[in-house]
Amino acid sequence: MPGKFVVSLTCAKDNTDNATVAFVVANAAVASDKEAVVFLSTEGTRLSQKGYADDVHEEGFAPLKDLMKNFAEAGGKIYVCSPCFKKRGLDENNLVAGAVVVGGAKLVEFMGEACPSVSY
Amino acid sequence: MSTSFETCEEWNAGDLACGELVIELRKKLRQMPGRVLKVIALDSSAPIDLPAWCRLTNNELVRYDAGTKSFWIKSRINWS
Numbered sequence: 001m002p003g004k005f006v007v008s009l010t011c012a013k014d015n016t017d018n019a020t021v022a023f024v025v026a027n028a029a030v031a032s033d034k035e036a037v038v039f040l041s042t043e044g045t046r047l048s049q050k051g052y053a054d055d056v057h058e059e060g061f062a063p064l065k066d067l068m069k070n071f072a073e074a075g076g077k078i079y080v081c082s083p084c085f086k087k088r089g090l091d092e093n094n095l096v097a098g099a100v101v102v103g104g105a106k107l108v109e110f111m112g113e114a115c116p117s118v119s120y
Numbered sequence: 121m122s123t124s125f126e127t128c129e130e131w132n133a134g135d136l137a138c139g140e141l142v143i144e145l146r147k148k149l150r151q152m153p154g155r156v157l158k159v160i161a162l163d164s165s166a167p168i169d170l171p172a173w174c175r176l177t178n179n180e181l182v183r184y185d186a187g188t189k190s191f192w193i194k195s196r197i198n199w200s
Contacts, residue, residue, distance in 0.1 A: 027143040031142040
């Protein structure tokens with residue numbers, strides 16, 4: 001059943017529970033044949049940096065870095081909010097697999113007229 | 121062609137659930153189009169989630185045994 005799916009994530013180490021569950025659900029979407037995007041904005045943009053999530057491991061879940069790696073390997077994309085990224089002085093040369101820094105127009109284009117989404 | 125459930129491949133998913141379960145399941149089924157995988161999934165959500173996932177992805181749930189928490193899933197042919 002083809003289609004698109006967006007997981008919007010505004011948290012990083014300020015709420016590792018939300019960050020973890022967001023990628024668990026994103027993995028469910030991409031594993032279900034959806035063209036899946038995780039949209040990182042505000043604090044969530046910190047997850048775009050290699051190494052940042054290495055020490056995040058919520059009890060009962062796989063380590064966050066593994067969830068992110070699996071998502072990218074399955075074809076999932078990570079859109080990183082450009083102004084949020086710049087505000088935090090993050091490094092565009094240190095992006096995790098699957099991540100690309102985008103403006104809002106790219107997200108709007110991807111979502112089109114009818115795209116389910118869930119927010120964390 | 122009949123499928124022997126006794127000789128099919130088996131994967132014990134343990135307590136994996138939600139996205140962690142189905143992304144690993146997808147990896148395994150992609151490697152075996154047309155064949156049946158016996159999945160043992162202990163999480164209480166699996167009897168709801170796995171049939172839904174099979175419907176979403178056109179993989180056939182050919183048998184479910186609640187007693188052993190086992191699912192026999194036939195991998196679709198046309199993985200892209």
